[in-house]
Amino acid sequence: IAIAVWFVAKGYLETRVNTPYNVEKLVTTSGLDIPDRYWGTYRSGVYFGLKTRDPHSLVTGLMWYFPRSLRYDGNGFRHWCDQGDKLNRYAWLEHDGRTFGVQEIVDNSVVIKTTFVKRPGGYHGGDWTARIAVLPEKEYDKGEEVSLLFYTAIEESTRGWIKANLGDYNRLTGIEGNTKGLGSFIINLNLINGTIEEHSFLATVASGLNVLKETVLQNLRIATEKGSMEKHVVLAGEQLLLLSDGKKEDPNFVVTQVTGRAPFEIEVSYESGSFSNRIDKLTGKNYDEALEKQRQLFSTKFESVFKLKSKGYTDDEITFAKMAFSNLVGSIGYFYGTSQVQSTYTQEPVPYWKAPLYTAVPSRSFFPRGFLWDEGFHGLLISIWDTEIELDIISHWFDLMNVEGWIPREMILGQEALAKVPEEFVTQINTNANPPTFFLTLDFILQHKEHELLKHNFQLLDKLYPRLQTWFSWFNVTQIGDLPGTYRWRGRDETTNRELNPKTLTSGLDDYPRASHPNVIERHVDLRCWIAFAARVMAKLAETLNYSTNKYEETSQYLSDNNLLNKLHWSSNTQMYSDYGLHTDKVILRKSALPPHKQRSHTQSLEMLRVVLEDPSLKYVDTTFGYVSLFPFILQIIDPDSPQLGKVLQDLRDPDLLWTKYGLRSLAKTSPLYMKFNTEHDPPYWRGPIWINLNYLTVRAAYHYSNVKGLYRENARKIYEELRKNLIQNIIKQYKKTGYLWEHYDDSDGKGKGSHPFTGWTSLVVLLMAEIY
Numbered sequence: 001i002a003i004a005v006w007f008v009a010k011g012y013l014e015t016r017v018n019t020p021y022n023v024e025k026l027v028t029t030s031g032l033d034i035p036d037r038y039w040g041t042y043r044s045g046v047y048f049g050l051k052t053r054d055p056h057s058l059v060t061g062l063m064w065y066f067p068r069s070l071r072y073d074g075n076g077f078r079h080w081c082d083q084g085d086k087l088n089r090y091a092w093l094e095h096d097g098r099t100f101g102v103q104e105i106v107d108n109s110v111v112i113k114t115t116f117v118k119r120p121g122g123y124h125g126g127d128w129t130a131r132i133a134v135l136p137e138k139e140y141d142k143g144e145e146v147s148l149l150f151y152t153a154i155e156e157s158t159r160g161w162i163k164a165n166l167g168d169y170n171r172l173t174g175i176e177g178n179t180k181g182l183g184s185f186i187i188n189l190n191l192i193n194g195t196i197e198e199h200s201f202l203a204t205v206a207s208g209l210n211v212l213k214e215t216v217l218q219n220l221r222i223a224t225e226k227g228s229m230e231k232h233v234v235l236a237g238e239q240l241l242l243l244s245d246g247k248k249e250d251p252n253f254v255v256t257q258v259t260g261r262a263p264f265e266i267e268v269s270y271e272s273g274s275f276s277n278r279i280d281k282l283t284g285k286n287y288d289e290a291l292e293k294q295r296q297l298f299s300t301k302f303e304s305v306f307k308l309k310s311k312g313y314t315d316d317e318i319t320f321a322k323m324a325f326s327n328l329v330g331s332i333g334y335f336y337g338t339s340q341v342q343s344t345y346t347q348e349p350v351p352y353w354k355a356p357l358y359t360a361v362p363s364r365s366f367f368p369r370g371f372l373w374d375e376g377f378h379g380l381l382i383s384i385w386d387t388e389i390e391l392d393i394i395s396h397w398f399d400l401m402n403v404e405g406w407i408p409r410e411m412i413l414g415q416e417a418l419a420k421v422p423e424e425f426v427t428q429i430n431t432n433a434n435p436p437t438f439f440l441t442l443d444f445i446l447q448h449k450e451h452e453l454l455k456h457n458f459q460l461l462d463k464l465y466p467r468l469q470t471w472f473s474w475f476n477v478t479q480i481g482d483l484p485g486t487y488r489w490r491g492r493d494e495t496t497n498r499e500l501n502p503k504t505l506t507s508g509l510d511d512y513p514r515a516s517h518p519n520v521i522e523r524h525v526d527l528r529c530w531i532a533f534a535a536r537v538m539a540k541l542a543e544t545l546n547y548s549t550n551k552y553e554e555t556s557q558y559l560s561d562n563n564l565l566n567k568l569h570w571s572s573n574t575q576m577y578s579d580y581g582l583h584t585d586k587v588i589l590r591k592s593a594l595p596p597h598k599q600r601s602h603t604q605s606l607e608m609l610r611v612v613l614e615d616p617s618l619k620y621v622d623t624t625f626g627y628v629s630l631f632p633f634i635l636q637i638i639d640p641d642s643p644q645l646g647k648v649l650q651d652l653r654d655p656d657l658l659w660t661k662y663g664l665r666s667l668a669k670t671s672p673l674y675m676k677f678n679t680e681h682d683p684p685y686w687r688g689p690i691w692i693n694l695n696y697l698t699v700r701a702a703y704h705y706s707n708v709k710g711l712y713r714e715n716a717r718k719i720y721e722e723l724r725k726n727l728i729q730n731i732i733k734q735y736k737k738t739g740y741l742w743e744h745y746d747d748s749d750g751k752g753k754g755s756h757p758f759t760g761w762t763s764l765v766v767l768l769m770a771e772i773y
């Protein structure tokens with residue numbers, strides 16, 4: 001019997017990791033139920049492409065290359081946003097998340113301008129038109145030869161068909177088709193400006209959406225023009241196998257290539273078959289007018305939301321802010337698939353349930369997929385612009401919560417997303433948290449959009465509430481520390497002999513130094529503050545929804561009690577907030593011989609390994625000062641009158657510690673691991689560089705403390721003004737110099753570093769400019 005019980009229990013625990021939270025889903029309408037958000041630029045990881053919010057949508061997209069520099073291995077061919085392409089810049093300059101967008105891509109000597117406008121009508125999401133213009137970057141760049149490829153593809157599960165519609169010189173090869181979601185449709189391509197040298201097409205079968213580029217590369221041919229010696233790279237036309245019944249297979253991938261010399265421009269117009277009472281086409285002049293109208297509406301709304309003009313910003317600065325905002329909103333994707341997850345009760349990773357995710361992404365090039373704690377920050381900008389979109393994003397994320405109350409940190413859904421992730425990062429583990437930043441978003445919405453929330457979305461909020469409760473308790477239970485009132489991030493590797501300081505990926509601050517020896521006795525001050533903050537927001541939400549607030553009020557008060565906080569986390573020795581744990585600073589990396597069984601090859605026998613030079617002891621990690629030490633301030637847990645506040649403000653302003661002309665560095669210059677590699681190959685990440693998400697929260701906290709009564713108001717006010725100014729100035733300056741927003745900024749010279757464009761939380765610069773907190 002005991003064995004039987006054990007098996008049943010084990011089976012039960014194993015299945016919990018991929019069992020959805022068992023109440024009604026939050027997303028009840030999607031796809032065609034919301035026609036005005038059906039089509040969109042929901043392929044975050046491509047330079048340009050539209051698809052619908054369907055699990056298996058028809059996708060359209062753009063590729064291009066310079067014939068003179070295309071290599072046989074495909075080098076030089078552009079499709080997925082890729083830092084390796086070394087584009088001078090690219091971003092949505094205007095995008096409203098619903099109706100239209102204007103993007104500029106600068107690739108060496110040409111500017112590729114992509115715009116689109118949607119038009120409602122019929123029963124399948126209406127029409128849209130896109131323009132792709134190839135313009136010389138400078139007058140003398142005129143005549144540069146470029147091949148543009150516009151394609152349409154479907155997957156097997158899209159259910160439907162597409163075929164090429166052969167054209168002539170002006171009317172390029174178009175597409176016609178019919179799918180379950182779209183009904184019947186046609187796509188026309190037209191040359192509307194300039195002349196072209198070549199036009200060819202490809203209709204074939206691609207084995208997946210992850211190999212569209214490869215499929216094109218296999219189907220390029222060299223052709224010599226009739227009557228001249230000029231050679232062109234062209235598409236191979238119809239490439240379809242003959243099936244055993246004598247019929248040709250159906251294509252699922254149709255591409256049109258147009259080669260011309262800058263300047264030239266093509267127009268792609270998608271017309272929905274069910275839009276039967278269309279009076280005129282969304283092309284030519286009509287398109288110009290429609291685009292102009294949307295641009296006007298966008299500008300007006302941008303000013304009414306962010307008020308940058310009335311705050312005195314220049315046109316250049318406003319153009320910059322529009323770009324920072326639009327490239328975040330324009331990167332919102334719609335993904336569908338299964339994550340890979342693992343619980344401590346399962347030997348092997350198992351698939352999560354199939355699910356959609358509507359979400360923005362940190363970076364179109366490097367990580368075009370959803371990240372849990374990043375999304376809470378994105379939510380601040382998105383919700384102030386369009387609360388409905390943000391609530392839909394939140395709903396999708398919370399539908400990904402399992403019955404345990406866990407939401408995976410990184411969402412890798414669908415072939416395209418998976419193709420970008422190295423194997424070792426794929427599996428998500430259900431003991432691992434990530435900061436619950438959606439509480440920031442909800443708090444922000446309550447503060448700025450309460451009326452809209454309550455008037456139009458009360459029911460949704462009411463339905464979200466039990467999920468929030470479960471999520472909150474998941475944190476409060478699974479991340480609890482050894483002593484009452486303490487918390488500990490899970491997921492640190494206690495056995496590593498490679499990492500100088502075992503990473504805490506779960507905290508979001510990856511390699512930020514913690515206790516040298518991960519241990520159950522550890523306590524993390526940032527996590528404790530996150531939970532205190534979450535409890536405070538839960539209490540507010542309970543109050544708003546007329547539920548009992550007692551439980552959350554109590555937790556919030558308990559975790560905000562400065563006496564207890566100080567007892568657990570204030571080091572009286574160095575006068576700072578800090579983690580506590582089994583720790584020594586005397587840890588170094590040293591070239592050492594690996595034990596023979598661990599050697600990968602003979603030549604590789606010397607590797608940097610971690611050497612501990614002193615026995616660790618239980619203590620505060622109080623030689624390390626940085627973002628983590630600021631959390632009681634950042635999340636506004638410190639009492640305005642407490643002497644601790646004075647000390648935090650003083651340290652924060654100290655250039656020998658965190659203060660720079662470009663923002664706050666993540667780790668004080670005086671900390672033992674400041675700018676230290678974590679392994680031979682793992683450069684410093686949260687050990688010095690300036691990150692904008694936590695700088696935004698710091699500015700916001702300084703703003704708060706300068707507006708409440710207390711001893712340090714004036715001090716907080718000064719820091720608020722200076723820090724805000726430094727951040728804005730440097731981010732704009734680096735954008736002007738490099739064409740990008742960056743993942744983080746160098747603390748010595750302010751230069752952008754890491755992945756780019758990073759218009760995830762770095763876009764919060766717009767809220768800094770607008771002073772919206």
Ligand code: 6A9
Binds near residue numbers: 366371421
């Ligand atoms: C790497 C390599 C093409 C790391 O912005 C997303 C996250 C943050 O949530 C986190 O706080 N970034 C920060 O420390 C980027 C994480 C990328 C991990 C996957 C895969 C892709 O190669």
